[in-house]
Amino acid sequence: MKKLIFIIFLSIVAFCNNTYSQVNTLDSIYKFTNSVNSQKTSNSKDILSNVFRASLANLLGDSKSLQFNSTLYGLDSLVNKNARSNNDKFYTKQRALRAIQINLSIKADSNTNQLTDFSGGLTIALINKRDITYANFSKEMVPQLDRFEKLRKDIDRKVAEKNPKVDYKALQKSWSDYDTSHDYKMLDSLIIVEINALDQSDQDFIKNDLPYKTFKTLTTQYARKSLLTISPDYAYSRFNKQSAMSFSAAYLVGLTNSIDKKPWELEAKASFSIGADTTISAANYKNKPFFISTGLNKVLRESSDKVSSMELKGFFQYDYQFGNLPPGASVDKVTFNTTLRINLYKSIWLPLTLSYDIKHANVLGFLSLTANIDK
């Protein structure tokens, strides 16, 4: 059963990666790069994915679950030809589809090798300020680009006037090399002479490639804006032939706007469930667990493009049982938890959670495997 679930997980990841990339290359001029989405933390994608997400939870326990999440935008992109044209007006119209995610899950018991539970639900973003269509970069970017082009044109005219036989293609290529590397030393020496003759403010503007830095700052800031979601869920157990319902909410916001610092995120979650007390043979809804948690997520390692590759979250959680209690159990407990997320390969992450029961000094561990498919 473990192998079957792992094979299903890898198949889902491979199918979504392959199908989504095929959708992109069917339109030969379409290539999707997303500055804001790539900088969202793995922790935020656990709450609301960009396109698809698959995960294997509780790898070390007897009861494992396979989860698949897809935004309506992801499903629409697979079948809707208009969605694949991806002009900016259509992308704005799809905002509502990106704010709704379908969640499916199956649970299996390693001891009996049987599927035990099925669940399905939705995650709805009530606030999703991270969606790129809410951003307007023109106010900051257009004046910078106008200033850059005015300086570039003046410099090129002076170089051409002083050097009538200069190679135009070499000059322009050096501007392109500077643009790609963000290193002004890649510019032609004749251009650098003219830059050094500018006033200090204009020199710094070009040498530090301020338009590029402004753009990166804007996209980084948007990846850290507020996200508030609600998630109703319905589950069914094959063994006791009973259903369970839950309602959850999650809030996430970045705490730092500087692109020079790895981001911190503040997270708060709450959840209430109603299900069966399995110690009672008759149908019942006497298991009513509630929890509330709050904590901080920190990006520990990221690429030069500010894409996270390792994150550590620490959070306190308070659990309270409104329903029946097993013999000897407490009505509530407080735990301190840490989740270390490591990016193994491309979209595949390994979240390891350790939970410390403060009252009873117990430690539990949970290991999962997740894949965020959005490129």
Place this chain on the structure above:
Amino acid sequence: MSTIKITGTFNGSANNFIKIDLYRPNPDIYDFSKNYSQSFTEILTDLHPGESYFLDLTGYSAGGTFTIKVTGDVVDDIDESYSESFKPGLVVVIA
């Protein structure tokens, strides 16, 4: 006089901008400059055969790519794509 067609295509989400500058740096006898925030086609008809013009692009596409194509009375067609924030320099040689 020669004619060229410049086609700019944004493939992606909102937050797109491009500034196109086509000019002769020396002597300074031609200067076309225009801003766009969505896909466009521009036909320019008053270009000198045998001359080289600077084509400067300054823009950004936060959620996709920008593709520029230059065709018509040119020695070599241009077909390039860029993403995020970009400001490359190209040369258009008129046939």
